Amino acid sequence: MSMNLLRLFSGSKATAPVARERLQILLAHERGLRGQPDLLATLREEILAVVSKHIQLDPDKVTVKLDRGPAVSTLEVDIEVPNDFEKTKALAERRAGAA
Amino acid sequence: MANVLVVTSGKGGVGKTTSTAALGAALAQAGEKVVVIDFDVGLRNLDLVMGAERRVVFDLINVVQGVAKLQQALIRDKRLENLWLLPASQTRDKDALTDEGVGRVIAELRTKFDWILCDSPAGIERGAMLAMRYADQAVIVTNPEVSSVRDSDRIIGMLDSKTVKAEQGERVIKHILITRFDPARAARGEMLSIDDILEILATPLLGIIPESQDVLRASNVGSPVTLNNVASAPARAYTDAVRRLMGETVDMVVPTERRGLMNRLLGRRAA
Numbered sequence: 001m002s003m004n005l006l007r008l009f010s011g012s013k014a015t016a017p018v019a020r021e022r023l024q025i026l027l028a029h030e031r032g033l034r035g036q037p038d039l040l041a042t043l044r045e046e047i048l049a050v051v052s053k054h055i056q057l058d059p060d061k062v063t064v065k066l067d068r069g070p071a072v073s074t075l076e077v078d079i080e081v082p083n084d085f086e087k088t089k090a091l092a093e094r095r096a097g098a099a
Numbered sequence: 100m101a102n103v104l105v106v107t108s109g110k111g112g113v114g115k116t117t118s119t120a121a122l123g124a125a126l127a128q129a130g131e132k133v134v135v136i137d138f139d140v141g142l143r144n145l146d147l148v149m150g151a152e153r154r155v156v157f158d159l160i161n162v163v164q165g166v167a168k169l170q171q172a173l174i175r176d177k178r179l180e181n182l183w184l185l186p187a188s189q190t191r192d193k194d195a196l197t198d199e200g201v202g203r204v205i206a207e208l209r210t211k212f213d214w215i216l217c218d219s220p221a222g223i224e225r226g227a228m229l230a231m232r233y234a235d236q237a238v239i240v241t242n243p244e245v246s247s248v249r250d251s252d253r254i255i256g257m258l259d260s261k262t263v264k265a266e267q268g269e270r271v272i273k274h275i276l277i278t279r280f281d282p283a284r285a286a287r288g289e290m291l292s293i294d295d296i297l298e299i300l301a302t303p304l305l306g307i308i309p310e311s312q313d314v315l316r317a318s319n320v321g322s323p324v325t326l327n328n329v330a331s332a333p334a335r336a337y338t339d340a341v342r343r344l345m346g347e348t349v350d351m352v353v354p355t356e357r358r359g360l361m362n363r364l365l366g367r368r369a370a
Contacts, residue, residue, distance in 0.1 A: 014287065015289060016288045016289060016290055016292060016295065017288065019291050019295075020291060020295045022245065023245055023249065023299050026249065027249065027252050027299060030249075030252070
């Protein structure tokens with residue numbers, strides 16, 4: 001009550017609860033990962049390996065994002081594919097066949 | 100029996116060196132025989148905070164490498180006869196510190212002192228690892244601020260896995276020391292509260308050192324804050340922390356500055 005009144009007068013908002021929540025989410029993840037191989041790096045590598053079997057990838061056109069939430073996290077892999085990739089694919093297959 | 104205590108944090112600038120000097124001096128004031136060791140090779144500062152910067156001849160690396168004897172490198176405090184400093188090297192490469200060499204020095208110190216306080220460098224590299232390596236206890240210095248709390252959590256993980264104690268299946272006794280705490284800001288919800296920090300880090304509290312101008316004043320003149328102004332708020336907080344280290348039960352309060360009338364009207368009291 002007095003805290004709210006104080007805040008009303010000072011015009012500032014309590015930011016400590018935000019700090020606390022962000023830390024709790026972050027540390028829960030970091031503690032789980034301690035001593036483990038880097039999951040994000042592994043996923044990125046393996047996903048890219050699978051995709052590059054079919055499409056020639058430009059490493060600069062690939063973005064990987066991870067958003068950690070309290071209940072679920074999302075892994076977002078964004079790969080820019082050129083429109084003529086079907087052709088590129090056919091080429092790659094022919095090349096693979098020739099080898 | 101000797102106690103090896105590392106003062107660590109992960110993050111830099113949170114008050115490790117200030118705390119090492121203050122805790123070391125307070126332990127010595129309580130009659131214990133104390134040595135404080137600076138592990139920050141290349142960036143030594145414990146000598147400066149202790150006011151011994153002009154008396155450094157040999158350092159930890161000289162002793163580790165056998166260039167100097169331990170007795171030659173130890174510097175006795177001018178104010179407290181049972182307080183000693185083992186400085187870091189300012190010029191050597193930090194790789195000159197070896198696990199085995201540090202182990203040997205600590206083992207020798209154990210036979211001569213009641214308390215061996217290791218002032219860790221920031222980070223999680225070699226110097227920080229070696230500072231905690233042989234510890235029986237750890238004081239994790241934490242500011243009420245997100246990056247400091249995160250780094251403390253990381254350091255707690257390392258204390259539980261990378262120390263000799265941990266490898267032997269034992270535990271390093273860990274304590275949180277919160278520094279630069281501002282009770283008024285915490286009460287207004289602008290700063291992580293003590294309860295928030297302790298809940299997140301799940302580690303017992305050793306003490307709360309209030310933000311205070313006395314800390315800077317003490318380092319300006321090269322005197323541990325517990326010696327420079329015994330009655331100051333941070334000195335009382337460090338002295339309470341030391342009594343807890345020595346096994347006493349002391350109520351956890353945040354000592355406050357002795358305020359003038361204007362301050363009392365404008366400021367809030369500590370909870």
